Amino acid sequence: MQFIDLAAQQERIGDKIKSRIHEVLSHGKYIMGPEVKELEDGLRNYVGVNHALGCANGTDALQLVLMAWGIGPGDAVFVPSFTFASTAEVVALVGATPVFVEIDEFTFNMDAACLESAIKSVIQQGELQPKVVIPVDLFGLPANYQAILPVCEEYGLRVIEDGAQGLGGERNGVKAGAFGHAATTSFFPAKPLGCYGDGGAIFTQDDELASVLESLRVHGKGYDKYDNVRVGLNSRLDTLQAAILIPKLEVFPQEVIDRNRVAARYSEAFANHAGIRVPHVPAGAISSWAQYTLVVEDRARLMKILAEKGIPTAVYYGKPLHMQTAYKDNPVQPGGLLLTERLSDQVLSIPMHPYLDEKTQDYIIEGVFDALKKSA
Numbered sequence: 001m002q003f004i005d006l007a008a009q010q011e012r013i014g015d016k017i018k019s020r021i022h023e024v025l026s027h028g029k030y031i032m033g034p035e036v037k038e039l040e041d042g043l044r045n046y047v048g049v050n051h052a053l054g055c056a057n058g059t060d061a062l063q064l065v066l067m068a069w070g071i072g073p074g075d076a077v078f079v080p081s082f083t084f085a086s087t088a089e090v091v092a093l094v095g096a097t098p099v100f101v102e103i104d105e106f107t108f109n110m111d112a113a114c115l116e117s118a119i120k121s122v123i124q125q126g127e128l129q130p131k132v133v134i135p136v137d138l139f140g141l142p143a144n145y146q147a148i149l150p151v152c153e154e155y156g157l158r159v160i161e162d163g164a165q166g167l168g169g170e171r172n173g174v175k176a177g178a179f180g181h182a183a184t185t186s187f188f189p190a191k192p193l194g195c196y197g198d199g200g201a202i203f204t205q206d207d208e209l210a211s212v213l214e215s216l217r218v219h220g221k222g223y224d225k226y227d228n229v230r231v232g233l234n235s236r237l238d239t240l241q242a243a244i245l246i247p248k249l250e251v252f253p254q255e256v257i258d259r260n261r262v263a264a265r266y267s268e269a270f271a272n273h274a275g276i277r278v279p280h281v282p283a284g285a286i287s288s289w290a291q292y293t294l295v296v297e298d299r300a301r302l303m304k305i306l307a308e309k310g311i312p313t314a315v316y317y318g319k320p321l322h323m324q325t326a327y328k329d330n331p332v333q334p335g336g337l338l339l340t341e342r343l344s345d346q347v348l349s350i351p352m353h354p355y356l357d358e359k360t361q362d363y364i365i366e367g368v369f370d371a372l373k374k375s376a
Helices: 006-027 034-047 058-068 086-093 112-125 145-154 207-216 239-270 299-308 338-344 358-375
Strands: 051-055 075-080 097-101 129-133 158-162 182-186 200-204 292-296 347-350
Touching (some): 051 058, 051 207, 058 158, 058 200, 075 112, 086 097, 097 112, 129 145, 200 207, 299 358
Parallel strands (some): 158 182
Antiparallel strands (some): 051 200
């Protein structure tokens, strides 16, 4: 049994992917070939923004935006601690300071009230200048931008939507990738829309920002590669990866529907069952279900029993960023991150992908119930 079944997708669109790869091999434009622009146009139209720019990976996507805005030493960037390291890593890489913010207990996304508390605390201390907020669309659910954006507007902060897991999700009819002043995503193979290597993209409505980003992703080039007008990165999306993503994007809307079908069956089965809590999707929101994450008691024993049944599981994220060596000295919001710390000990993700058939899913559901009984 696969936690994420990429082979099943290949059975569906493998011929189209191979054909696209062959086209790249035939024309030989391996760097910034025509498929990159074709993919960018497809992504721009899918998300509903003016600009979509491919880059080397989702981490670079975040860093490029921070670089374009001139974020650096003395600046505070507010991020959740309950996420992958990339979100805070890029802040440190540009010389700014990550400030960790608490999450909502039921959605796992950044809490707007806690964000405001953290901003006020930084202002009061007077050592850092609040500049940017990076909410994360965790597990496929876009953050609560309806609550977060007014807070950021009040304090004059820019917003980057970290949609590494969120592409395909929605809030009130707005697709992930269209929130904030800029948004980013990752095409890591395990993401809802993933390539066969590393890749990423940046989305924005801002023409000027898009122009700067186009320069930054190619070493800061000006009118050509020997006219570098700023310090940039080597962060181009490979033509081959773009070619792979084009047929994947074609089936992606249906895959999001199928992911939600799988999630609905899980949630219906597990709802109101003692010792387990299903993920919450607020009214008006759609998740792309990068992960289906339960909150459980005695996680270690549950995982052991499921492993014995051949059911793979994963923990995202077992150690919050503010407790990791690289970030343990960074500031956190007033009162600490007790909820983040508790949930990191309780979350458990089970198999989730759009090709999960009902028979296999029923086996997983029955396995979870059995494991819960044995753990009681």
